[in-house]
Amino acid sequence: MRLPRHRTHSLRAKLTLVNVVLLALGIALATGVSLFGLRHYLLDAIDRELTASRQGLERAALTLHEVESLSALASIRDKLLPEYAGAGTLPRPETIFVAIGPEGHPVTFGGMAPTERQRELAAAAGDPHALARSDAIDTLRLDGDPYRAVGASLGDGTTVLMATSTKAVHQSMGRALKVDFAFGGLLLALLAAATLMGARRTLRPLEDMVETASAIAEGDLTRRVPGRHDPVTEIEQLRLALNSMLQQVESAYVTRERSAAQLRRFVADASHELRTPLSAIRGYLQLYDKGMLGEPAERDRALSRMTAEADRMSRLVDELLTLARLDQRPRLRLRPVDLSRLVRDAADDLAAQQPRRPLTVRAAGAMVVQGDEQGLRQVVGNLLANVRCHTEESAPVRVGLSRSAGGEVRLTVADDGPGMRPEDADRIFDRFFRADGAGAGTGLGMSIVQAVVESHAGTVTATGTPGRGLTVTVTLPPRRGGEPAGGRASAAEPAGRAAEAAGPATEPAAAGGR
Incomplete structure (x- = not known):
């Protein structure tokens, strides 16, 4: 099936x-x-001239006989046809006179017989005669040419018709129309060219957006829409919004890829960690099934090992x-x-498990935070278990608890153990x-620490130097709903104090990470 093609317009x-x-x-x-x-x-100028001529002739009250007795026809014409006022450079229009007798026929006027025109x-x-009585201005056509005509009555009943051609008016209008068309066409051409150039310059950021989108579609997520020297406000807002969206898309893509990689590594590591105890249990079961554990001591040892591996797998x-x-x-x-x-409880547990370890706790007084107690x-517990599992019993441990000026609670666990490289930290x-040379542990204890701290909107960091120990710092946000409770913790106290409240502390998970 062929899809219909849609026409696109620029x-x-x-x-x-x-x-x-x-x-x-x-x-x-x-x-x-x-x-x-x-x-x-122009027509108004012609009409004014005709009206002035008619009024001048009627005021003179001449008869046809008096007109013919005049010696000079030119003086009569000058009297009837004053110069046009305001005509400018326009040519003098053609004017025709004819005398109409009482019988309604043309008669001799000024000593001249009526012409065919x-x-x-x-x-x-x-x-x-009706035209003369109405004082109106009529429009006539002679041989297809337009004229404006008026009539004037003489003293003896003769009517003089005066008609002025308006052909020059129409010619002037035609020339003006040509000039307007030519000038308008030039303006349209200039406007089209200027609009194309201006639109190309203004819409160039949109072309940049198309190029950027095409590049991103091809896999280049780092591309961004470049800025311009004189941006249009709306297009600049669109560019900023698009770049912000692209940044979010790239961050989401990178996060997804990193999460997918972590998930694959997590599944592989979990499979490896679970396979080790399962392989051990399967091996001992095969030995037992083949009767190779004949001695009671060997069976007890195998059962003890299988139980230990099962416990390890259960903890994992x-x-x-x-x-x-x-x-x-x-x-x-x-x-x-x-x-x-909680710090004193965990310190008491560590002191009970390793009584010879030097342990210093700076957590005097209450230090209340808003959180989940478990x-x-x-x-x-995991922080101290990490120290117990990965440092010698003779390595000193320092646990500090303090509150900053902003109300944040800071927990610090530092040891003088073997430490670790910065890249491992x-x-x-x-x-x-x-880390290389790490002892027992599943490698999940510190991950649990980070997850729990982040669920409380806090942060956790680790700094270490080979041979100089490791320091882990947990920062929790201030208590909400009023002034933070608790005072400063400065006095050092040895481990071994009994818990002040609540029941016994739960055994922390074996922490990994070293």
Whole structure:
């Protein structure tokens, strides 16, 4: 099936066409108004001259006999035909006179017999006596040429017809129309050229947008619409909005690719971590199935190893489930939590597990934050478990808790262990990441710390130097709903204090990351 083709039109061509049509209409309207005014002005001048001649003849009260007794016809014509006022450079129009007797026929006037042209004028006038009585100005045609005619009555009943040709008026109007058409055509051509050039310059940013969109469609997500020296406000707003959208699209694409890569690496790491205990359990079961564990001590050892691997796999699955739930951004049960109490509880647990480790806790007084107690307890426990699993028991540990001037609560866990390289410190919160030489652990403990802290709108950072230990800093936002509770924590106290409230602390997950 062949799809119908849609005709496309250039926006520049449409703008040019609209401007040209509008200007053409304006020129046509202006030409019509000017020609109408010119015609009215010229005809009015002719009518005034005819009216003045008729009034002058009637005021003279001459008879036909008195007119013929005059010696000079030229003086009579000068009296009847004064100079045209305001005619400018226009040629003097043709004027015809004819005397009509009482019987209605042309008669001798000024000693001259009626000419054929005068007879045609008398015939075209119809009733010249009625025309003279009405004082009206009539429009006649002689041999196709237009004339304006009036009638004047003499003292003896003779009527004089006077007609002036208006052919010059129409010729002047025709010349003016040609000039207007020529000038208007030139204006239209100049407007079309200027509109095309201006539209091309103005719409160039749209062409840049098309080029940018085409480049992005081909895979270049870094392309942006360039700016111009003298941008149009609306197009500049569109450019900024489009660039902002493209930035969001690129960020979303990069985030999606990074998330997809992390997911693939996460699945691969999880499969590898789960395969190790499963392989061990399967191996011991095969040994048992083949009867190779004949001694009770060997069977007990195999059962102990399978139980340990099953526990390890259970902890790994629990941590994966915890991360999966945190990734879904669950709704936390936020309430006031004394973070200093959680720190002392976790420090007591570490002191009980490693009594010979030097441990210093600076968390005197209450330090209340708005958060989920179980999640925050897991954060503190995982940080200390990370120290316990990856440092020697003789390495000192310092736990500090303080509040900034802005109300933020800052938890710091620092040790004097082997430390790590800066590039490893940047990846310590990656899932299943373990630095070279790391000991036990699943590699998920620090990932859980980051997920829980971010769910509380906080931040967590790690800085380390090989041979100089590792420092992890957790920053939580100020408590909402009033003045932050709690005072400064400055006095150092040894580990071993009993928990002040709540039940026993839960065993933290084995933290990984070193």
